[in-house]
Amino acid sequence: xxxxxxxxxxxxxxxxxxxxxxxxxxxxxxxxxxxxxxxxxxxxxxxxxxxxxxxxxxxxxxxxxxxxxxxxxxxxxxxxxxxxxxxxxxxxxxxxxxxxxxxxxxxxxxx
Numbered sequence: 001x002x003x004x005x006x007x008x009x010x011x012x013x014x015x016x017x018x019x020x021x022x023x024x025x026x027x028x029x030x031x032x033x034x035x036x037x038x039x040x041x042x043x044x045x046x047x048x049x050x051x052x053x054x055x056x057x058x059x060x061x062x063x064x065x066x067x068x069x070x071x072x073x074x075x076x077x078x079x080x081x082x083x084x085x086x087x088x089x090x091x092x093x094x095x096x097x098x099x100x101x102x103x104x105x106x107x108x109x110x111x
Contacts, residue, residue, distance in 0.1 A: 011070035012089065032049065083095055
C-alpha cells in the first residue's frame with residue numbers, strides 16, 4: 001500500500017519561520033555580543049536586550065514544539081513527506097519523479 005503525500009501548508013510555514021528565525025537569532029547574537037563587550041552600555045539596556053533575546057528564544061522553542069507536533073501528526077496519519085517536499089523547504093533543486101523505487105547502480109558498481 002502506497003503512502004499518501006499531502007502538501008502540509010501549516011507545517012511548511014512553521015518550518016520556514018523556524019529556519020529564518022534561527023538564522024536571524026544567530027546573526028543577532030554574533031553582531032550584538034561584541035558590541036556589548038566593546039561599548040559597555042548602561043545596565044538597563046543590557047537587561048532589555050536580554051529580555052528580547054529570551055523572548056526570541058522562547059518563540060523559537062515554541063516553533064520547535066509545533067514542528068514536532070506537525071511531523072508527528074503526519075506520521076500518525078501515514079502521510080509521507082517525500083524528498084522533493086524537504087528539498088523545496090531549503091530551495092534545493094527538485095528530483096525527477098519516477099515510479100521505479102529500485103536503487104540504480106553507478107558505473108563503479110556501488111549504489
